[in-house]
Amino acid sequence: MSIKRASASKERVTLKLLKRNAILRDLPDEQASVVLKTAEIVEMKTRQSVYLPEDKIKAVYFPIDAFLSVVTRMKDGAMIEVGTVGREGMTGIPLLMGSESTANECFCQVPGRALVIPSQTFRQLLPNEKVRKLLDRYLQAYVNMLGQLAACNRLHSVLERAARWLLMTHDRVNRDSFALTHEFLATMLGSRRSGVTIAAAALQRAGYIHYEHGCMTILDRKGLEQASCECYEVTRRQFGSFLRPSVKQAA
Numbered sequence: 001m002s003i004k005r006a007s008a009s010k011e012r013v014t015l016k017l018l019k020r021n022a023i024l025r026d027l028p029d030e031q032a033s034v035v036l037k038t039a040e041i042v043e044m045k046t047r048q049s050v051y052l053p054e055d056k057i058k059a060v061y062f063p064i065d066a067f068l069s070v071v072t073r074m075k076d077g078a079m080i081e082v083g084t085v086g087r088e089g090m091t092g093i094p095l096l097m098g099s100e101s102t103a104n105e106c107f108c109q110v111p112g113r114a115l116v117i118p119s120q121t122f123r124q125l126l127p128n129e130k131v132r133k134l135l136d137r138y139l140q141a142y143v144n145m146l147g148q149l150a151a152c153n154r155l156h157s158v159l160e161r162a163a164r165w166l167l168m169t170h171d172r173v174n175r176d177s178f179a180l181t182h183e184f185l186a187t188m189l190g191s192r193r194s195g196v197t198i199a200a201a202a203l204q205r206a207g208y209i210h211y212e213h214g215c216m217t218i219l220d221r222k223g224l225e226q227a228s229c230e231c232y233e234v235t236r237r238q239f240g241s242f243l244r245p246s247v248k249q250a251a
């Protein structure tokens with residue numbers, strides 16, 4: 001999708017805001033100032049499309065507190081989440097490998113803000129060695145996540161995967177409560193809604209989460225970590241410093 005389809009925010013792009021995305025935070029000064037001059041803040045809504053398969057990538061999104069899903073959709077319409085992008089990362093990975101389009105679909109899963117720059121501006125950042133190294137590290141973690149989630153989707157129970165998903169989302173949106181429906185979570189996990197409802201009820205009974213009127217609140221991270229499969233910890237370690245905490249709700 002183009003930048004125009006997301007609603008542009010009137011909020012001003014500041015260096016402080018840039019630093020709330022892990023990739024932008026670690027850019028050298030010169031490249032950060034290029035982003036500062038060209039970036040636009042967009043307010044993203046649930047299910048808002050970022051790109052469709054075979055779309056030309058016109059812009060790169062750096063989430064601040066929005067959380068994006070990368071999904072693979074089958075011919076019959078069934079889809080499953082194969083990757084995620086939050087404040088630790090960015091969309092537009094094929095651009096790093098010289099490609100202009102992507103095979104997957106990406107859309108907003110938890111509403112929030114993202115900084116967006118045109119792909120052309122993003123390409124201008126790439127010749128810098130420090131930027132390349134930073135993006136190579138992110139790419140490595142991202143590819144590792146794809147592999148881990150493929151195995152997770154095949155081998156682990158709905159309850160384990162729901163706990164893993166909630167923890168990954170919590171890390172990336174940087175707030176304790178976020179909008180979520182069981183139907184949406186079921187779609188992301190490639191499971192039946194009834195199975196996800198049972199799993200969420202078990203997590204709620206245990207006191208790990210509170211779920212009401214489409215709003216999910218994380219109450220006990222340690223409990224969720226115990227309920228999750230190993231995939232949460234594996235992916236968290238792979239992203240390492242990209243998931244370093246940033247100041248909650250500060251702009």
Ligand SMILES: [Zn+2]
Pocket residue numbers: 151152153156160161164229230231232
């Ligand atoms: Zn797993």
